[in-house]
Amino acid sequence: MNNPIEMIQPDAKTQARFEKIAQGLKKRHAASRRLKTYGIMAIVTAISFLAILLTTIISNGYTAIQQTELQIALTIPAEKLQNDDGAIDPVKARNFNWNGLIKKAFRAEFPDVTAMLDKRALGEILSKNAGYDLRRQIEAKGVIPTGGTKLWIKTSDDVDMLMKGRLDRNLDESQRRLSDQQIGWIDKLVADDRIRLVFNDTFFTAADSREPESAGVLGATVGSAMALFVTVLLALPLAVMAAVYLEYFAPPGRVTDFIEVNINNLAAVPSIVFGLLGLAVFLGFFGMPRSAPLVGGMVLALMTLPTIIIATRASIRAVPTSIRDAALGLGASRMQAAIDHILPLAAPGILTGTIIGIAQALGETAPLIMIGMVAFIVDVPTTLTDPATALPVQIYIWSDSAERAFYERSSLAIMVLLTFLITMNISAVLLRRKFEKKW
Amino acid sequence: MDTVVDMAKAIKIQAKDVNVFYGEKQALNNVSIDIEDRSVTAFIGPSGCGKSTFLRCFNRMNDVIPSCRVEGSIMMGDVDVNNPQTDPVLLRARIGMVFQKPNPFPKTIFENVAYGPRIHGLAQSKAELDDMVEDSLKKAGLWGEVADRLADQATGLSGGQQQRLCIARAIAVGPDVLLMDEPCSALDPIATSVIEELISELQQRFTILIVTHSMQQAARVSQKTAYFHLGTLVEYGDTKDVFTLPKNEQTEAYISGKIG
Numbered sequence: 001m002n003n004p005i006e007m008i009q010p011d012a013k014t015q016a017r018f019e020k021i022a023q024g025l026k027k028r029h030a031a032s033r034r035l036k037t038y039g040i041m042a043i044v045t046a047i048s049f050l051a052i053l054l055t056t057i058i059s060n061g062y063t064a065i066q067q068t069e070l071q072i073a074l075t076i077p078a079e080k081l082q083n084d085d086g087a088i089d090p091v092k093a094r095n096f097n098w099n100g101l102i103k104k105a106f107r108a109e110f111p112d113v114t115a116m117l118d119k120r121a122l123g124e125i126l127s128k129n130a131g132y133d134l135r136r137q138i139e140a141k142g143v144i145p146t147g148g149t150k151l152w153i154k155t156s157d158d159v160d161m162l163m164k165g166r167l168d169r170n171l172d173e174s175q176r177r178l179s180d181q182q183i184g185w186i187d188k189l190v191a192d193d194r195i196r197l198v199f200n201d202t203f204f205t206a207a208d209s210r211e212p213e214s215a216g217v218l219g220a221t222v223g224s225a226m227a228l229f230v231t232v233l234l235a236l237p238l239a240v241m242a243a244v245y246l247e248y249f250a251p252p253g254r255v256t257d258f259i260e261v262n263i264n265n266l267a268a269v270p271s272i273v274f275g276l277l278g279l280a281v282f283l284g285f286f287g288m289p290r291s292a293p294l295v296g297g298m299v300l301a302l303m304t305l306p307t308i309i310i311a312t313r314a315s316i317r318a319v320p321t322s323i324r325d326a327a328l329g330l331g332a333s334r335m336q337a338a339i340d341h342i343l344p345l346a347a348p349g350i351l352t353g354t355i356i357g358i359a360q361a362l363g364e365t366a367p368l369i370m371i372g373m374v375a376f377i378v379d380v381p382t383t384l385t386d387p388a389t390a391l392p393v394q395i396y397i398w399s400d401s402a403e404r405a406f407y408e409r410s411s412l413a414i415m416v417l418l419t420f421l422i423t424m425n426i427s428a429v430l431l432r433r434k435f436e437k438k439w
Numbered sequence: 440m441d442t443v444v445d446m447a448k449a450i451k452i453q454a455k456d457v458n459v460f461y462g463e464k465q466a467l468n469n470v471s472i473d474i475e476d477r478s479v480t481a482f483i484g485p486s487g488c489g490k491s492t493f494l495r496c497f498n499r500m501n502d503v504i505p506s507c508r509v510e511g512s513i514m515m516g517d518v519d520v521n522n523p524q525t526d527p528v529l530l531r532a533r534i535g536m537v538f539q540k541p542n543p544f545p546k547t548i549f550e551n552v553a554y555g556p557r558i559h560g561l562a563q564s565k566a567e568l569d570d571m572v573e574d575s576l577k578k579a580g581l582w583g584e585v586a587d588r589l590a591d592q593a594t595g596l597s598g599g600q601q602q603r604l605c606i607a608r609a610i611a612v613g614p615d616v617l618l619m620d621e622p623c624s625a626l627d628p629i630a631t632s633v634i635e636e637l638i639s640e641l642q643q644r645f646t647i648l649i650v651t652h653s654m655q656q657a658a659r660v661s662q663k664t665a666y667f668h669l670g671t672l673v674e675y676g677d678t679k680d681v682f683t684l685p686k687n688e689q690t691e692a693y694i695s696g697k698i699g
Binding site: 322 | 498500503505506527528529530531532535536538540542543544545554555558559605608609612
């Protein structure tokens with residue numbers, strides 16, 4: 001730089017002080033860089049764990065989206081099912097031996113299989129519920145197919161696993177769920193193009209079943225939805241009223257402090273304790289029905305209550321006191337100030353707190369096990385007092401089952417649950433952004 | 440100006456031996472004061488002297504602070520302000536308040552002004568409510584600026600407009616006393632002068648008590664000035680006397696800028 005002006009230099013003492021600071025600078029910057037690196041490392045570790053978790057779940061579960069089916073030519077004796085007017089008689093349809101029909105047709109294709117044990121092995125290729133499925137299918141259509149029509153019938157879960165490559169052919173026969181003979185038949189069927197993988201709609205339209213190919217999450221999803229409905233209905237008004245009271249009306253003192261401390265304590269109580277409480281009080285004392293979404297929702301409401309109270313109080317406090325003063329200064333009563341001004345402004349925060357509390361409740365398993373929502377239930381519940389199970393409990397039941405096919409189904413159920421959770425959390429964020437007011 | 444001061448005015452509010460405690464700490468010490476009707480009384484004094492606390496005694500806003508305790512009597516006509524039997528809701532309908540920071544509700548301009556009449560059930564019809572809102576905004580000198588955008592958010596107004604909106608909101612309830620707690624401290628000089636002019640106009644209709652940090656403001660807008668120091672009322676008298684011939688040394692020191 002070409003500077004014509006003579007600049008004043010600091011004196012020697014100041015210069016020395018600057019140099020001393022400059023010497024230490026390198027170390028200080030290095031320290032802050034190091035801290036930044038640690039932070040990035042922590043985040044990368046956390047994200048990679050999450051990625052591993054999600055990858056495992058998806059790679060285990062994505063195959064459950066498909067189901068193996070087998071094509072069989074069937075001749076259904078219409079005269080045994082129909083009324084005089086040609087319509088399908090539900091009683092006759094129920095009494096008809098569908099499984100026998102399918103098995104007979106299937107065996108007829110393998111005339112050289114005659115031994116009793118071999119016949120049974122052949123039958124194991126088909127789903128045990130194939131007859132039931134066929135009946136439902138025909139009842140739904142209301143038309144009986146003409147003789148010799150080729151229909152797709154679900155295979156057993158073992159065949160399903162083989163087709164999805166989840167059954168190791170190289171294992172010793174004694175270690176395998178399917179014998180060499182069975183695999184031979186299946187390979188022949190595949191070569192004939194009579195085995196296919198189709199979208200597993202049963203998974204999304206059925207409740208639980210002992211047979212993986214007939215099991216679905218609809219029952220558990222409806223059970224969860226019902227329980228959460230009860231939870232919101234109970235927890236939200238109770239929590240908001242409790243929070244408003246504590247913030248605006250509670251006289252300061254020992255009692256209020258005691259209540260405050262205990263609400264915070266409640267939020268930390270393990271959920272299984274709430275389950276035991278529900279078991280003892282709702283089921284034991286009040287004699288409410290076991291396994292019912294109503295009771296499940298009540299227990300989850302107890303658990304969610306402190307979360308929503310704490311969130312509501314925090315968002316009430318976040319409303320500037322100047323707004324409250326303005327309302328009170330105009331002669332509004334405390335209740336009017338709270339309802340007309342504070343709660344509308346606190347609503348986004350209350351909403352977010354509620355959704356997060358509900359999302360927590362959706363993933364809760366332990367308290368539901370205690371009140372019997374862990375039962376094996378094959379029907380989709382229709383009322384709040386019907387026996388039901390919930391999504392996380394369904395995952396727990398399936399992951400505990402021996403069949404390999406339930407393993408992939410529990411992974412898919414986890415994906416369904418995670419989808420709900422992520423949707424709820426994203427909507428919490430979006431709603432907050434949308435309704436948050438600035439002033 | 441002289442004629443106004445010389446006219447003996449009726450007493451609107453009489454405070455006697457008011458003591459205020461925050462927990463153990465005493466914030467106000469035996470304050471007694473007579474407030475004249477339809478005049479502006481300014482409370483001045485250094486920070487923490489208790490002037491805002493005293494102002495909040497008149498409409499019982501100190502009730503909101505849990506640890507705060509007010510003793511003594513404040514009579515407004517036959518209303519005993521500090522009596523626990525007196526309903527603060529009714530009291531605040533008679534005594535409006537404007538705060539330090541403009542605090543409009545995050546609602547429309549119309550809703551801000553209409554809120555007071557609405558909660559007190561003052562308007563029988565929508566038309567009457569519209570009239571009240573218009574009238575209040577006119578009195579607060581804001582009507583010309585917002586007449587065509589009553590449905591806009593109040594938070595979109597400028598600071599000075601927001602403060603005048605708050606004044607309109609307080610007026611809409613129909614009080615006869617207005618409390619103003621440093622109403623211009625968050626405003627720029629131009630907005631301040633607009634508010635000061637407004638205060639002089641409002642004085643025709645309302646008894647105004649104003650807390651201010653600005654001595655020029657006190658001198659400009661008030662007829663009476665009360666000087667507070669460390670929770671006691673040191674000097675109270677006609678504004679021109681207090682500013683030109685202070686009787687008390689402390690007052691003089693404060694006014695001349697030696698303490699503050």
